[in-house]
Amino acid sequence: MTTHVWDYLPEYEKERADILDAVETVFRSGQLILGRSVRGFEEEFAAYHGLAHCVGVDNGTNAIKLALQALGVGPGDEVITVSNTAAPTVVAIDAIGATPVFVDVREDDFLMDTGQVAAAITPRTRCVVPVHLYGQCVDMAPLRRLADEHGLKILEDCAQAHGARHHGRLAGTMGDAAAFSFYPTKVLGAYGDGGAVVTADEEVARRLRRLRFYGMEDRYYVVETPGHNSRLDEVQAEILRRKLTRLDTYTAGRRAVAARYAEGLADTGLVLPRTTPGNEHVYYVHVVRHPRRDDIIAALKDRGISLNISYPWPVHTMSGFAHLGQKPGSLPVTEALAGEIFSLPMYPSLPETLQDEVIDAVRTVLAELA
Numbered sequence: 001m002t003t004h005v006w007d008y009l010p011e012y013e014k015e016r017a018d019i020l021d022a023v024e025t026v027f028r029s030g031q032l033i034l035g036r037s038v039r040g041f042e043e044e045f046a047a048y049h050g051l052a053h054c055v056g057v058d059n060g061t062n063a064i065k066l067a068l069q070a071l072g073v074g075p076g077d078e079v080i081t082v083s084n085t086a087a088p089t090v091v092a093i094d095a096i097g098a099t100p101v102f103v104d105v106r107e108d109d110f111l112m113d114t115g116q117v118a119a120a121i122t123p124r125t126r127c128v129v130p131v132h133l134y135g136q137c138v139d140m141a142p143l144r145r146l147a148d149e150h151g152l153k154i155l156e157d158c159a160q161a162h163g164a165r166h167h168g169r170l171a172g173t174m175g176d177a178a179a180f181s182f183y184p185t186k187v188l189g190a191y192g193d194g195g196a197v198v199t200a201d202e203e204v205a206r207r208l209r210r211l212r213f214y215g216m217e218d219r220y221y222v223v224e225t226p227g228h229n230s231r232l233d234e235v236q237a238e239i240l241r242r243k244l245t246r247l248d249t250y251t252a253g254r255r256a257v258a259a260r261y262a263e264g265l266a267d268t269g270l271v272l273p274r275t276t277p278g279n280e281h282v283y284y285v286h287v288v289r290h291p292r293r294d295d296i297i298a299a300l301k302d303r304g305i306s307l308n309i310s311y312p313w314p315v316h317t318m319s320g321f322a323h324l325g326q327k328p329g330s331l332p333v334t335e336a337l338a339g340e341i342f343s344l345p346m347y348p349s350l351p352e353t354l355q356d357e358v359i360d361a362v363r364t365v366l367a368e369l370a
Contacts, residue, residue, distance in 0.1 A: 003305045003345055003354050005285070006185050010349035015242075019191065022238040034213075034231055037238035044244055045180075046198055049173050053205035054198045056232030057212050060159045060181020063195035064092035066230060067177045068127060070197070070207035071153040073098055077126040081157075082112050083314040083326075084334045085131045088181075089157050090315045093129070100324065101125070102316050104331045109276045110134065110287065110341070113333070114142045121146070127153040132161035132171045134310070135187070135254075135284040136275060140166060140174040155179060162187040163251045165280040172198050182240055187254070187284050188247050190236040253348025254283040257355060261286060261344060264359035268366045285310050286346040292369055293340050299365040305358060309342045 012019065026037055038056050046054035057063050073079060075097030081089060083102045093100045103116040112130050128147060130138035140154075147154050154175035158164075161171035162180065172178030182194035197208055210217045215227030243250075258281070262272055271289035275281045287310060290296055297307050314334045316326040328335065345358055 005308050005343050005345050006347050008184055018242050019239055022242050023235055026234045026238050032234050035234050037234045038232050041237040041241045049170050049198050051198050051200050054196050055205055055208040057195045057230045059193040060195040061088040061092050062230045063179035063197050065095050066208055066211045067155050067179050067197045068096055069211055070204045073126045078124040079127045079129055080117055080120050081129040082131055083316040083331055087315055089131055104333045107333050108274050112138045114139050117146055121150055127155055129155050129157050131157040134287050135160055135164055135282040136279040137164055137166035137171050160284040163247050164282045167278045177204055187250055187282050190240055192236050194232055194236040250348045251282045257346055257350055258283045258286055260355050268363055283346055285343045287341050287343050289340045291340055293342050295369055296365055297342055300361055303361045305361055307342050312338055314338050
């Protein structure tokens with residue numbers, strides 16, 4: 001039997017009755033597209049963040065794409081972000097004809113080095129997309145100052161940070177808008193694809209609702225401006241409504257797993273996650289670092305523990321983004337991390353017996369490699 005980095009089945013066994021009731025509720029509602037469940041989730045997710053608006057969409061990539069468009073970003077504009085992220089962050093920028101501009105990340109927490117952003121701003125810059133990576137937030141104060149000084153928008157990429165806080169403020173409440181993914185692995189995950197954008201700006205929300213529905217607003221079949229078919233599914237919305245009530249429980253479970261790893265692996269030479277002062281980490285993934293990463297992963301696989309890497313290829317080194325002209329070596333911290341980071345199993349329903357097996361196996365492998 002293999003232990004994986006993520007497994008939804010233990011959680012499903014606990015929540016099966018509620019999940020199936022959510023499906024039944026939608027099927028008996030009489031409305032399968034943009035009905036009561038989507039509206040209810042949007043209201044509740046917005047309220048959770050203390051914001052006025054939430055617009056549900058079909059996935060996290062389109063949440064970024066549509067949010068950028070709603071913020072007025074388009075072809076020829078530049079968007080500053082990081083290369084140490086999941087490729088969809090950058091795919092979404094490229095999809096609207098904008099140009100991603102990368103800055104490096106910090107050595108200690110792997111998050112955007114906000115000290116490099118000012119030098120990356122040009123007359124074409126329109127937006128900054130900080131990625132709240134792995135479950136904790138980027139330092140937002142310097143970004144806000146720069147955005148205000150240069151007239152830029154901030155779109156928070158919160159795909160990995162549901163419920164995370166930065167100096168008491170929830171991820172998603174510190175920019176002009178924030179994009180979320182509800183891919184099943186996420187801290188708040190659906191049973192399929194899903195996404196949302198939250199914002200305090202009524203006009204941005206209005207544009208988003210139009211963009212997700214072909215560009216239509218008041219009248220069906222009347223396109224105001226070209227849009228997309230990017231609607232959040234009713235079934236996923238109803239499941240997310242139920243799971244939202246348990247979000248704080250999920251994050252507590254993840255922190256408990258992280259605490260056991262911290263205690264059990266403290267003296268091994270493995271570089272464990274560092275929570276930046278002022279942050280409340282939700283541990284979407286538990287990313288560690290070691291120079292013999294590949295040997296460790298191979299040895300653990302032989303012991304029935306299958307791990308992954310978030311992320312082995314920085315976006316700027318991918319062939320699909322070669323047209324950006326960012327050469328290897330241009331982001332030294334990002335590139336160094338890509339050769340050493342990997343993720344231990346992390347989900348709130350991970351049994352303590354499996355946690356102990358992971359700790360014991362990692363300790364054994366590291367001792368053998370020493």
